[in-house]
Amino acid sequence: MRVLVIGGGPGGYVAAIRAAQLGADVTLVEKKYIGGTCLNVGCIPTKVLLHTAELYRMLQNESEGLGMKIEKLSIEWAKVQNRKKAVVNQLVGGVNMLLQSNKIKVVMGEAFFVNANQIRVKAKAGKEITIDFEYAIVATGSTPLIVPIPGVEHDGVITSDEALSLDEIPERMLIIGGGVIGSEFASVYSSMGAKVTMVEALPHIVATMDPEVTGYLVEELKHSGVDIYTDTKVESIEKTKAGLKVNTLSKEGKKSFEVEKVLLSVGRKPVTKGLGLEKIGVKLEGERIVTNKKFQTSMHNIYAVGDCRGKIMLAHVASAEGIVAVEAIIGKTSKIDFRTIPYAVYTKPELASVGMTEEQAKQQGYQVKTGKFPLYANGKSLIMGESNGMVKYVVDGKTDEVLGLHMAGPRATELIVEGALALRLEATVDEIITTIHAHPTVGESLHEAGHAVHNNAIHLPK
Numbered sequence: 001m002r003v004l005v006i007g008g009g010p011g012g013y014v015a016a017i018r019a020a021q022l023g024a025d026v027t028l029v030e031k032k033y034i035g036g037t038c039l040n041v042g043c044i045p046t047k048v049l050l051h052t053a054e055l056y057r058m059l060q061n062e063s064e065g066l067g068m069k070i071e072k073l074s075i076e077w078a079k080v081q082n083r084k085k086a087v088v089n090q091l092v093g094g095v096n097m098l099l100q101s102n103k104i105k106v107v108m109g110e111a112f113f114v115n116a117n118q119i120r121v122k123a124k125a126g127k128e129i130t131i132d133f134e135y136a137i138v139a140t141g142s143t144p145l146i147v148p149i150p151g152v153e154h155d156g157v158i159t160s161d162e163a164l165s166l167d168e169i170p171e172r173m174l175i176i177g178g179g180v181i182g183s184e185f186a187s188v189y190s191s192m193g194a195k196v197t198m199v200e201a202l203p204h205i206v207a208t209m210d211p212e213v214t215g216y217l218v219e220e221l222k223h224s225g226v227d228i229y230t231d232t233k234v235e236s237i238e239k240t241k242a243g244l245k246v247n248t249l250s251k252e253g254k255k256s257f258e259v260e261k262v263l264l265s266v267g268r269k270p271v272t273k274g275l276g277l278e279k280i281g282v283k284l285e286g287e288r289i290v291t292n293k294k295f296q297t298s299m300h301n302i303y304a305v306g307d308c309r310g311k312i313m314l315a316h317v318a319s320a321e322g323i324v325a326v327e328a329i330i331g332k333t334s335k336i337d338f339r340t341i342p343y344a345v346y347t348k349p350e351l352a353s354v355g356m357t358e359e360q361a362k363q364q365g366y367q368v369k370t371g372k373f374p375l376y377a378n379g380k381s382l383i384m385g386e387s388n389g390m391v392k393y394v395v396d397g398k399t400d401e402v403l404g405l406h407m408a409g410p411r412a413t414e415l416i417v418e419g420a421l422a423l424r425l426e427a428t429v430d431e432i433i434t435t436i437h438a439h440p441t442v443g444e445s446l447h448e449a450g451h452a453v454h455n456n457a458i459h460l461p462k
Contacts, residue, residue: 001025003329004119004133006111006275009036010315011306012139013095015322019137020102022330027105027131029121034099034106035092036141037307038315041161044091046184048084049164050346053191057224057348062385075192077169084164107131113276116299135301135329138289139322140275142268142307149176151237156244157262160185170194170260174246176234178205180345182265183217187347190224197227197257199234199248206345209406210357212372216349216389216408229255237262270308286310293335294328295321303329317341340420344413349389352416355404355423358394367397371429371453375409377460378448379440386410391449393429400428400453411442418446429453 001024005016008030016028033040056075063070099106109123114130121129144159146152158166160181169192175182178200190196198205198221205228206214218228232250239245243260270288283290283298288310295303303325306318320336327334345351361368375381375389389409396403405419422432432450437443451457 001330002027002132002134003326004029004131004136005139006119006136007031007036007139007141007306007308008034008095008106009139009141009306009318010038011141011318011322012036012137013099014319015137015139015305015326016104017098017102018323018326019329020104022326022332024326024330026102027107027133028099029107029109029111029119029131031108031110031140033092035088035095037143039091039095040088041164043315045084045088045164046160046181046188047346048087049080049188050184052080052083053188054348057191058385066385075169077192081165110274112274113280113282116280116301136303137295137322137325137329138272138275138277138297138302138304138308139306139318140271140308141318142310142313143271144264145267145269146264147176147266149234149237151239151244152264154237154239154244156239156260157237157264159264163261163263166261172243172257172259173197173261173263174199174244174257174259175263175265176246177265177267178202178207178228178230179265179267180206180343182263183221183345183347185263185265186221186226187224190221190226191348195225197259198229199232199246200228200230201233203230205230206351209343209345209351209353210359210392210404212358212392213351213353213390213406213408217345217347217351220348220388268307268313270310272308295325296328312338312341314341314343337424340424342413342416342420344416346413349386349408350410350412352407352412353404354416354419355402356394357404357406358392361394361396361403366403368403369395369397369400369453371395371449371451371457373445373449373452373457373460375442375445378442378445380442380444381410383440384410384442391445393432393449393453395429395453400430402427402429402432405446409442409445415443415446418443 003019003024003026005012005028016026019026109121111119111121172195174197186196232248236247246257248255272287289304305321305325307313324334342354371393373391376387381387392406394404402422429450437447448457
């Protein structure tokens, strides 16, 4: 069986490897770089910067309390950038090795469909290559969304791609958009000394998460000097002698900000233009590819996974979709339980969420109970100096089944997997609290929050 994969990001390369494991003859076509956005200009490099920012802030603000005396602590930005490149190169090299070991043919170039069983690739050397296939998986990802704000074309207006590789840390930066990406960059640059302003059109930042949890992030960002303006719209951007002037409008009236850099962080859009999908009969809605639950498009032998579907734009979701698509092609039955998809924000404090928020559960008619445990009562969090956070369960009041888990605090992005597994197994609160959790760990807070559903938290006073 000949399987073609277009796109070498987390959706594409995982699909290619799984197809090879199942005995297919696999060709992967990648336009720009193996690893896609995630490894090269997304998940991985941002987390490298966030890790350095977290350590720098901790040593700068908390070293004396930890028993250390550090003099002349400073950021060497060029070395930070070099470390980012080294981590990216190592991981991209690892993916290349995996592709090679699975005997996957890799073609670098831009693909477009000739018909439902053939593509043509414009290779970098200027040559055109024709590739025949029986099945194709489109995993072309997404790109930052550029909103039509007057002045958005000015130098100094950047996307997340450019924000990862600035020559120096700007003195003043304005971030348009308070979602996950905007919040992470606000955390990075404010920690490293930039004066950051965040402008969000919605009433809350990271609006898809539980507001009690995101409240801890708002508190921490403000403590780091970030000015947050919600319910605020950017009307225009002007070029000035000193840099850029951003004009905004809110209920309070008009307000302008003078900055060096403006980061556009208002979302991403699918990359599907130029593939020739419409010409061969693949249905699109706008720029996103329409699929069924098996990720099959309107053409029976062409599938699509990841961000190009325009649904949940997360690397781990793309990988899971890639596996399901390949297994559907070879006749295996598998599916994704979308209730169990964890969401993670790598700020300080980290935020993580899985399942329904309290408001969503109420809207769906559940009799809701919650269990909350603050991290100031957790020993490991105190030891780490990161007690600003909480764990919150959302539970069905009739059956005690866990409907959602929401966290703010250290290691939240690691611990959220317990909530994902709880939802996958339809676990009850009793099954959480009768599972012994190690001590001392941040994970104990999940145990305590389970007890708190019935007002029985051991380490909270009555």
